[in-house]
Each structure stands twice: as C-alpha cells, then as structure tokens.
Amino acid sequence: MSGVSTRDLPVPALARTGLLSWIATTDHKRIGIMYMVTAFAFFFVAGIMAMLIRAQLAQPNQSIVTSHTYSQLFTLHGTAMIFFFVVPFAFGLANFLVPLQIGAPDMAFPRLNAFTYWIFLLGALTVMSGAATNGGAAASGWFAYVPLSGIKISSGLGQDFWILGILMASISSILTSINLITTVFIYRAPGMTMWRIPIFTWEMVATALLVLMAFPALTADLGMLLIDRRFGGHFFDPAAGGSAVLYQHLFWFFGHPEVYIMILPYFGVVTEIVSTFSRKPVFGYVGMVLAAFAIAGLSMGVWAHHMFTTGAVSDPFFSAVSFLIAVPTGIKFFNWIGTMWRGSISLTTPMLFAVGFLLNFLNGGITGVMVASPPIDFHAEDSYFLVSHFHYVIGGGSLFAIFAALFFWFPKIFGVKLNEYWGKVCFAFEFIGFNLTFFPMYFLGVMGMPRRVYTYPNLPGWGSLNALATLGAAIMAVGVIIFVVNVIVSAIRRAPVPDDPWGGFTLEWATTSPPPAHNFDRLPPIRSERPVFDLRQSDLGSQRKR
Amino acid sequence: MKGRWIGSPGLATVFVVTLGLGGCGWASLPSGATSQAELMHRDWTVFTIAGLCVFAIVGGLIVGAPFVWRRRGEALPPQFRRNVPIEIITTVIPLIMIALLFVLTYRVESVVERLSPSPSTIVDVVGFRWSWRFQYSGTSVQVIGTPKQPPEMVIPLGRTTRINLESADVNHAFWVPGFLFKRDAIPGVHNSFDWHPDHLGVFVGRCAEFCGLEHAFMTFAVRVVPPDEFERWLRQHETRPTAYRQGPR
Numbered sequence: 056m057s058g059v060s061t062r063d064l065p066v067p068a069l070a071r072t073g074l075l076s077w078i079a080t081t082d083h084k085r086i087g088i089m090y091m092v093t094a095f096a097f098f099f100v101a102g103i104m105a106m107l108i109r110a111q112l113a114q115p116n117q118s119i120v121t122s123h124t125y126s127q128l129f130t131l132h133g134t135a136m137i138f139f140f141v142v143p144f145a146f147g148l149a150n151f152l153v154p155l156q157i158g159a160p161d162m163a164f165p166r167l168n169a170f171t172y173w174i175f176l177l178g179a180l181t182v183m184s185g186a187a188t189n190g191g192a193a194a195s196g197w198f199a200y201v202p203l204s205g206i207k208i209s210s211g212l213g214q215d216f217w218i219l220g221i222l223m224a225s226i227s228s229i230l231t232s233i234n235l236i237t238t239v240f241i242y243r244a245p246g247m248t249m250w251r252i253p254i255f256t257w258e259m260v261a262t263a264l265l266v267l268m269a270f271p272a273l274t275a276d277l278g279m280l281l282i283d284r285r286f287g288g289h290f291f292d293p294a295a296g297g298s299a300v301l302y303q304h305l306f307w308f309f310g311h312p313e314v315y316i317m318i319l320p321y322f323g324v325v326t327e328i329v330s331t332f333s334r335k336p337v338f339g340y341v342g343m344v345l346a347a348f349a350i351a352g353l354s355m356g357v358w359a360h361h362m363f364t365t366g367a368v369s370d371p372f373f374s375a376v377s378f379l380i381a382v383p384t385g386i387k388f389f390n391w392i393g394t395m396w397r398g399s400i401s402l403t404t405p406m407l408f409a410v411g412f413l414l415n416f417l418n419g420g421i422t423g424v425m426v427a428s429p430p431i432d433f434h435a436e437d438s439y440f441l442v443s444h445f446h447y448v449i450g451g452g453s454l455f456a457i458f459a460a461l462f463f464w465f466p467k468i469f470g471v472k473l474n475e476y477w478g479k480v481c482f483a484f485e486f487i488g489f490n491l492t493f494f495p496m497y498f499l500g501v502m503g504m505p506r507r508v509y510t511y512p513n514l515p516g517w518g519s520l521n522a523l524a525t526l527g528a529a530i531m532a533v534g535v536i537i538f539v540v541n542v543i544v545s546a547i548r549r550a551p552v553p554d555d556p557w558g559g560f561t562l563e564w565a566t567t568s569p570p571p572a573h574n575f576d577r578l579p580p581i582r583s584e585r586p587v588f589d590l591r592q593s594d595l596g597s598q599r600k601r
Numbered sequence: 602m603k604g605r606w607i608g609s610p611g612l613a614t615v616f617v618v619t620l621g622l623g624g625c626g627w628a629s630l631p632s633g634a635t636s637q638a639e640l641m642h643r644d645w646t647v648f649t650i651a652g653l654c655v656f657a658i659v660g661g662l663i664v665g666a667p668f669v670w671r672r673r674g675e676a677l678p679p680q681f682r683r684n685v686p687i688e689i690i691t692t693v694i695p696l697i698m699i700a701l702l703f704v705l706t707y708r709v710e711s712v713v714e715r716l717s718p719s720p721s722t723i724v725d726v727v728g729f730r731w732s733w734r735f736q737y738s739g740t741s742v743q744v745i746g747t748p749k750q751p752p753e754m755v756i757p758l759g760r761t762t763r764i765n766l767e768s769a770d771v772n773h774a775f776w777v778p779g780f781l782f783k784r785d786a787i788p789g790v791h792n793s794f795d796w797h798p799d800h801l802g803v804f805v806g807r808c809a810e811f812c813g814l815e816h817a818f819m820t821f822a823v824r825v826v827p828p829d830e831f832e833r834w835l836r837q838h839e840t841r842p843t844a845y846r847q848g849p850r
Binding site (some may be wrong): 059122123124126136142195196199200202208293294297299300333334335336337338339340341342364365366368369371374375378379381382385386388389390391392393395396397398399400401402405409410413417418421422424426428429430431433434436437438479482486487494497498501502503505506507508510511516520557595 | 607608609611615616617618622625626627629630631640641644645648649652655656659660662663664666667671672673674676677678679680681682683684687691692694695697698699702703704706707709710714724729757770771772774776778779781782783784785787788789791792794805807808809810811812813814815816817822
C-alpha cells in the first residue's frame with residue numbers, strides 16, 4: 056500500500072537538522088507538532104485575554120480597560136480560541152495520529168499538508184496584527200454581525216485584517232480536510248478495513264466532511280463582507296436592497312457545524328482514552344460511528360436556532376432538528392458508560408480529564424437542549440446563560456479533551472511521559488476552576504446579565520457571582536501554569552518511557568516513541584479495531600504455552 | 602498512591618454540588634410578569650427538572666463507574682462490545698423525552714408568537730446607538746433616551762400592548778428579563794410581538810446584541826401601571842408634544 060518508503064527518499068542536506076528542517080518539513084508528525092504548538096501558543100494569548108476580561112468584570116462599575124479595548128479583547132479571545140486553538144489543535148492531533156492509526160507512512164498530500172499549516176499561521180498572525188493598526192484590532196465580536204462590522208461603523212483596517220485572516224484559516228481547514236479524507240480512504244494498511252479504523256480516525260472523517268460542507272459558507276460570507284466594505288458591494292445593506300439577516304444565515308450555516316467541528320475530534324479522543332483505561336473495547340463501535348455521522352448530518356440543519364430572536368425564523372423545524380441531535384449524542388454518552396461498565400478502570404491523568412470532559416459536556420449538552428427551545432431561548436439568548444452553555448461545551452468539553460490528549464499521547468509524540476501526580480493536580484485546578492468560573496454565569500444569565508457588556512451595575516448578587524467567576528478563572532490559570540511547569544520539568548528529566556506506557560490498543564502504540572520518520576518498521580497483523588491489543592494477547596498466549 | 606483524593610471523591614463532590622446548585626439556578630429566574638412569560642416560565646421549570654434528572658442519572662453513572670469498577674489487578678475484564686437491547690432502549694428513551702419537550706416548546710411558542718387582532722396600545726420602538734425611542738402609535742407621545750438617561754416605557758396592566766421593533770443603525774436586541782423575552786432589532790427588518798402584563802411594577806430592560814462602545818449602557822425601563830393611570834399618563838404627555846425624557850439608569 057505504502058509504495059515508496061520514505062527512508063529511500065533523498066533529503067536535501069539543508070533540511071536534515073535545525074530550524075530549516077522544521078520549516079521545510081512535509082512529515083505529518085512534525086506538521087502535527089507545529090500545529091499543536093502553535094495552537095497552544097494561541098491558547099495562552101486568548102487565555103490572557105480571558106483573564107483581562109474577567110479582571111474587568113470582577114466587580115461592578117470597574118474600568119480597568121476601556122470599552123473599546125474590551126470589545127477587541129472579547130473579539131480576539133473568541134476568534135483565537137475557536138479558529139486558532141480548538142480547531143487547529145484537532146487538525147494537528149489528527150495530522151500526527153491518523154496516518155499512525157491506519158498504518159500509513161504519511162498523509163496523502165504531504166506538501167499540501169505543509170501549505171495548510173503555513174497559511175493557517177499566516178491567517179492567525181494577520182488577524183492578531185490588526186491590533187497594530189490605527190483603529191486597533193477587530194472589535195465586532197467573533198461572528199462580526201453586519202452592519203456593526205460594516206465600513207460605516209468599523210472603518211478601521213483591523214476588521215479587514217480579521218476577514219482576510221479568517222479567510223486564510225478557513226481555506227487551510229478545507230484543504231486539510233481534503234487531505235485527511237483522502238488519507239483515510241486510500242492510505243490504510245492491509246487489513247485495516249473501514250470498520251476497523253479507530254474511533255478517533257472515524258470522528259476526524261466526520262469532522263473533515265463537515266468542514267467541507269460548512270466552511271465554504273463562511274468563505275462566501277466573509278468574501279461578501281469584504282466586497283461590501285472595500286469594493287462598494289451591497290450584499291448586506293438593507294438600504295440598497297441587501298439583507299443584514301442574510302449575513303446571519305450564512306454565518307450560522309457555517310457556525311453551527313463549526314461547533315461540531317470543534318467537538319467531534321474530541322469525542323474521538325475521549326473514546327480512545329476511556330476504552331484504553333477501562334481495558335475494554337469501545338462499547339457499540341458501529342453505533343459510535345453512526346452517531347458521529349448523524350450528529351454531523353443533523354448539525355447542517357439547525358443553523359437558525361442561533362437566530363430564534365431575530366423573528367425571521369419562527370419555523371419549529373429548527374427547534375425539532377436541534378432536539379434530535381440529543382439522540383445521537385445520548386447514544387455516545389451511553390456507549391462511553393457502556394465502555395466503562397464492568398471494566399478495570401484506572402483514573403490516570405488522561406482518564407481524569409476524559410471523565411471531566413464527560414461531566415462538563417453533559418452539563419453543556421443539557422443546557423443546549425434548553426436553548427434549542429425558542430420559549431427558553433427568548434430569555435437565554437445573548438445572556439450569560441448562553442456564555443456559560445457554550446463554554447461548558449467548548450471549554451469544559453474540548454479543552455478538557457485537549458489536556459487528556461496531551462497527557463495521553465505526549466509519550467508517543469515526544470518520548471517523554473508527563474508527571475502523573477502534577478497532572479492530577481493540574482486536573483483538580485482546571486476542573487474546580489472551570490466549574491467555579493462558568494456555573495455562576497448560568498445564574499447571571501437568568502438574572503438578566505447580557506453578554507459582551509464591559510461593565511454592569513451593582514445589582515444584588517451580580518458582584519459576588521462575577522467575583523466567583525473571576526476567582527475560578529484565576530484557579531484555571533494556575534492549573535495551566537502547573538501544566539507548563541510539568542512539561543518543562545518532565546522534558547528536562549526525560550525519564551525512560553516504554554513505547555506503549557498505557558497499554559494502548561491502536562496502531563500508534565505499535566511503533567517507537569517518538570515514531571521514526573517512516574512510522575513503522577513492521578506492522579502487526581490487523582484483525583480488529585484493536586491490533587495492538589490482539590498482538591499483546593497473542594504474545595501472552597504464546598508465553599503461557601511455553 | 603499520591604493524588605488519589607483527586608479521583609473519585611473530587612469528581613463526586615463537584616457533581617453533587619453542581620446538581621444542588623442547578624436547582625438554585627432555577628430559583629434565580631424571574632417569575633415572568635406577562636401572561637406569555639408565565640407560559641415560558643413553565644417551560645423553564647419543566648426543562649430544568651428534566652435536565653437535572655438527566656444530569657443526576659447520566660452524571661451519576663459517569664462518576665460512579667470509575668469508583669465501582671476500579672482496576673484491582675491484572676485480570677482482564679469481560680471484553681463485550683455490544684448489547685443490542687440496551688442500545689435500542691438508550692436510543693428510544695431520549696427520543697421520547699425530546700418528543701415531549703418539543704410538544705411543550707411548540708405549544709408555548711405558538712402562544713408567545715401569536716399577535717392579537719386588537720391590541721389596546723401600540724408602541725413603535727426604534728433602537729439606535731445607544732438608546733431607544735418609544736413612539737406611542739396614534740398619539741404624539743414620544744420617549745427618547747440616552748445612555749446616561751435611559752427611557753421609560755409605560756404600559757397598561759391586563760391589556761395587550763403591541764411592540765413594533767426596528768433599528769436605525771446596527772443590530773440591537775430588546776430584552777426585558779422580567780418578561781423572559783427579547784427580540785432583535787435589525788435594520789431592514791420589522792418585528793412585532795405582544796405583551797400582556799399581569800403584574801404591576803418597574804422592569805429593567807437591556808440591549809442584548811453587541812452594538813458597540815456603549816452597549817452596556819443601552820438600558821431602558823418598562824413600567825406597568827393600572828389602565829386608568831396609563832390613560833392619565835398618556836393624556837398628560839399628549840399635551841406636551843416635545844420629546845420626553847425620563848427614567849432611572
């Protein structure tokens with residue numbers, strides 16, 4: 056299947072070592088690491104912005120930052136977390152893992168792969184560099200509704216930089232998705248049938264298909280916005296026969312699938328981890344895969360639930376389809392529980408983060424069903440209730456799965472195992488800090504606090520609930536610092552680590568840590584979705600016979 | 602083992618606290634001062650109870666599993682992969698739950714969205730950066746606010762008030778938390794909805810769609826008064842056709 060082995064290919068002298076070897080690389084593992092490191096850098100930047108936001112909101116009537124700075128902060132916080140952290144981290148992890156999990160030597164299009172990384176980085180830097188322009192960075196929120204993001208109100212270059220940067224990141228995502236799908240469909244090792252590929256790889260296939268359907272809508276929407284702003288267009292100008300609601304339709308046609316683009320890969324991460332640390336196969340493998348595709352399919356038909364309060368979409372269809380997503384999501388939950396059922400469970404750091412993911416995501420999923428009901432959404436929309444809901448999904452969900460993935464695959468990626476005790480302490484800070492930050496926001500929302508206000512009056516309860524949220528955010532920040540110190544100390548100590556420290560199931564655990572450039576010297580026979588487990592069992596069996 | 606306390610006991614604590622606080626969260630919800638809001642409040646209650654039950658059962662299983670089936674040795678646990686009857690049950694139960702919740706949603710939404718054929722008062726509301734203008738239809742009474750002096754809307758108790766909503770510049774959202782209701786004001790879009798207030802009082806309103814620098818101060822008030830007092834208020838300000846500003850922040 057693999058054709059020419061990468062070992063046989065001549066490598067130019069300049070590209071063998073040092074910085075240039077990284078810049079010139081087309082190795083999926085190096086590109087994956089570059090994606091993940093870059094994404095984490097943007098997590099720090101967006102995290103610092105979140106801390107400034109929480110500092111400003113810690114008490115009523117404060118003015119630590121100006122209103123204009125605050126608008127830029129929440130715009131860039133949301134943009135960076137979504138477009139430059141959660142999504143690219145998933146693509147980075149997939150870049151590293153998917154070829155390994157299917158027994159391939161690399162991605163299908165290695166040079167396209169390198170291109171997608173660099174254009175993503177360029178896009179992210181373009182958005183951020185808006186802060187250096189005269190009018191400051193974009194300040195119209197991560198969904199940049201017109202007319203606020205139009206040239207009349209947001210006349211600065213920062214908004215244009217934002218549009219161009221997001222366009223680049225979106226093209227990067229589309230190309231990466233094509234690459235991933237092609238890789239999974241045609242680069243699988245002999246014996247690796249579609250019904251044997253690991254759940255993480257399946258979830259990435261669903262994610263990539265979703266990207267191909269959703270991102271073109273964003274590209275078109277932002278292209279039209281740019282034409283309106285700089286080239287005299289009137290797509291969204293009601294005075295000239297355009298429509299401001301059209302922008303919202305196109306944006307959320309992308310925006311809701313985007314939520315699942317941000318969560319499906321992490322469903323895969325959590326599935327692998329729960330299965331490994333329960334020492335059991337995934338319960339309901341086929342149901343798990345079908346549920347992923349059901350979620351992806353349904354998510355294409357729910358965009359207008361972001362627009363219930365516009366009055367433009369009173370059709371109960373959107374509410375019904377949104378509710379329906381709870382069914383495949385429920386199947387996943389029961390399958391995760393089924394995987395743990397009667398297992399032999401070790402609460403290692405990755406498993407702790409995975410269980411934290413399950414609890415937080417359950418919380419966000421339940422309030423998600425609530426806001427899918429228009430009579431509830433009429434109050435909850437654009438309030439702190441909604442802020443809390445989506446942070447439970449993306450922060451309590453995706454972010455926790457990212458930490459789980461880092462602790463789980465760090466030994467495979469770098470040949471270094473992170474300290475388990477400090478990993479658990481990091482989890483405690485993140486889990487308590489997260490719930491302390493975002494649970495009070497449900498209260499603030501139902502009490503009537505709107506999102507994106509840079510300050511608020513001293514009403515009963517508002518000050519103390521906001522102070523709690525700020526305290527929680529500080530606890531989360533300490534957890535992140537503990538994580539960084541853990542990475543540095545573990546990297547310096549370099550305790551010897553076996554190729555398969557966790558007793559993994561999937562093919563990436565069959566090679567060395569870190570894997571060689573060509574990935575595998577030899578592949579074990581692939582007869583189920585757990586080839587490494589099968590190999591271990593047959594080794595044990597032959598030992599017993601002897 | 603070091604760090605054992607972080608495992609099951611820590612998870613269980615946060616789980617139980619969350620469950621308990623969920624109920625308090627519901628208690629902080631305004632009771633809803635219009636007849637429409639009373640229906641929506643009922644939906645909030647049902648959804649919250651259903652949500653807490655699901656959180657208790659599913660969350661309990663998630664937190665309980667690692668505790669009950671802790672790894673105790675090298676013996677491999679049973680390697681089962683499926684259980685079709687259970688998989689069918691866990692698909693059908695959520696399906697039934699959401700079907701019931703949808704019926705509830707649909708019935709309430711159709712009442713909330715219904716427009717009365719004969720509203721007793723019509724107020725044309727225009728959102729602008731960064732306040733609101735209330736024009737009482739068929740009269741010369743107009744209230745215009747500023748971020749520093751938010752406007753106050755006076756409406757009669759027990760009668761239907763129609764709000765016609767528009768925006769003069771960017772998107773805004775007209776939100777009265779006490780009525781559990783908001784609607785967007787979007788340029789080029791004309792939105793209408795009815796309120797049937799059944800509680801006296803002053804209810805604070807806020808802009809809920811980010812609209813720029815002074816978004817946080819784009820507040821207003823809605824004062825519900827008895828019908829005769831409303832008529833008096835209207836007549837009194839009809840005789841003073843100049844723009845009228847009033848109201849606390």
